[in-house]
Amino acid sequence: MFFLLGLLSQKGKSKRLENGRLADCPASPNAVSSEPGTQPEKYVEPLQAKLEDVLQAIKDTGGVITSQSDNYLSATYMSAVFKFVDDVEVRADGALCHIRSASRVGYSDRGANRKRVAAIRAAL
Numbered sequence: 547m548f549f550l551l552g553l554l555s556q557k558g559k560s561k562r563l564e565n566g567r568l569a570d571c572p573a574s575p576n577a578v579s580s581e582p583g584t585q586p587e588k589y590v591e592p593l594q595a596k597l598e599d600v601l602q603a604i605k606d607t608g609g610v611i612t613s614q615s616d617n618y619l620s621a622t623y624m625s626a627v628f629k630f631v632d633d634v635e636v637r638a639d640g641a642l643c644h645i646r647s648a649s650r651v652g653y654s655d656r657g658a659n660r661k662r663v664a665a666i667r668a669a670l
Contacts, residue, residue, distance in 0.1 A: 563618055568637050568646040576655035577648030578663055581637075590663045592642040595670045600636050600643050603669035607662070609634055623662060632659060634666070 562569070571577040571588045578584075580592040593600055601611060601619055609621035617638040622631050630649065637644045645666070647659035 562613075562620070562635075563637065566637075568635050568644055571646070571648065574649075574653045576652060576659065577646065578659045579646040579648075580644045581646065590645065590660065592639070592644050593636070593667060593670065594641065595643055597636065597638040597643055599670055600645075600666065603666045604634060604636075606669045607665045609666075625658075632662070634662065 564570075568579055568581050570581075571579050571584060575587070578588050578590045580590050595603075597617065597619060601614065604611065604619075604621045607623075609623050611619060611621050613620040619636050621634045623634065624631050630651065632647060632649050632655070635646045645663055647662050649655045649659065
């Protein structure tokens with residue numbers, strides 16, 4: 547069943563910007579975001595970096611850039627065993643970059659998205 551979910555996740559897409567902001571986190575506990583108004587248990591601090599530096603940190607941590615503009619980028623990460631795809635999206639906001647990391651399928655991510663944001667932060 548996990549292999550089927552992995553295949554299903556490979557067919558999805560990132561949420562993109564909604565009204566100039568990163569999409570809200572789903573009800574399930576498999577996403578984190580730094581956008582204002584995010585539920586406390588899903589909140590992460592925004593990155594204090596330029597978008598181009600975040601882009602490089604994402605590449606350095608194994609992400610694949612899928613879209614890029616002046617104030618937005620999206621990337622995917624794939625898990626090693628079951629090939630689950632997770633999306634990372636970043637929105638530049640002055641001296642900060644807001645970040646959202648979310649699983650495309652499933653309910654729990656066992657903290658993978660929070661750890662991913664911490665790895666990107668450490669790579670900066």
